[in-house]
Amino acid sequence: MRDLNITVVQSKIFWEDIESNLSDFDKKIDSIMEKTDLIVLPEMFTTGFSMNAKKLAREMGDASVEWLKNKSCSKWVDITGSMIIKEGGKYFNRLLWAKPDGTLLYYDKKHLFRMTGEEKVYREGNNNLTVELNGWKIRPFICYDLRFPCWTRNFNKAYDVAVFVANWPEARSYHWETLLLARAIENQCYVIGVNRVGKDGNGYNHIGNSSIIDPAGNIMFRKQNEECIYTSTLSYSILEEYRKSFPAWMDADRAVARKNCTVV
Template identity: 45%
Template structure:
């Protein structure tokens, strides 16, 4: 059966507080929030490490296809949405901050966080990802990345040869660096001529770090379509493929970009 193609893509941002290292509580809370959404959505985006908070405690890491993966499949099937979020995975004796994109039919793709936050010791616990992912969904190309990846524009870089339409960051980004979060998200939208969604958590984690959210949906000019500020809420926004393509046709800056590869 041919996948549905849509010109207007609906994306739901789930900005929430998280229960520290409590998988059961987080999945239960998120399930209730998603079940109460007032409208159907093509894509649902959860924060980084949505089942635990940003922790270096590998005791909460799961093998693929255990509790959290099965939960993602259940949510995708119930909502008919592509569900995106990251959690700690244990595989072949290593640990990964792994981002999953789960389809309603239960199939999924993933990539591992490329840039590990060394100031928090993440590089000592988790293994860095080696490849970037682009997901094709309902006629849209979506590039999902994780938190600290936002600071590295080369890794996020769009290309005229294989352009993405929507760039998504899932995050646990502390309030004390909120200015960087807000500024860099706008820069990624402008330089890549793409819609950008950043989904961050709120609250205070087990390390006493404060998060104020600032989840946002931006257009290809870096202008906000919606800003969630510091509220615990879910918001669905709509992106137009036609508007994006018209803008790129009028101002084809991507065609002037340098050509290079990351080795």
């Protein structure tokens, strides 16, 4: 199986300003010259982490969603990140995954951050998503999901890469760094964490620390306190050899295996 190129976009986010954010990310994505298979944007990249869903939510056919699909098609690359979505009269912190052929997949955030009242505004998701890309299996999560190892458990090598998109504040940056490492080590997979930088509309500062970590817990990339776009190559042979030489995955507790996992 060939290696996988993943590009992380660590960016500031204009507070509750969808048009400015789409324009900014449009330029950032167009600036990517390296060969890549997947571009990862932060959580709520069109608004920042806002509870103002009534004003900011967009439906699945909205122009901002179409922008993501069109960008994927024009660059001929998978692109993912989360937005505020309204569907069936409910609001979701929804990760959208656009593929170049026009396919749009999604994952609704499972763990809602009660310290800001997210669970009072948004509806939680109940299903994992696993996306196949060039033979690799990738499972996306959103921010607070990172704290819950049962939900992110990689049972029987169900996925090769875990992707966490976030608006994780500076005050708990040590948790972000530590938990990303833990998820890579315990699940014997690559972990991609993409966070924002800058101060949001509630006064919380974000320092990024977007990271790429290999299955043994080695940090391949980490950047703090500045906008950046970085492309890394993930080696399938390294992943396969590590799982073979240290097959801890074979002894995982079966009690945490989940049946509500969709593979597409």
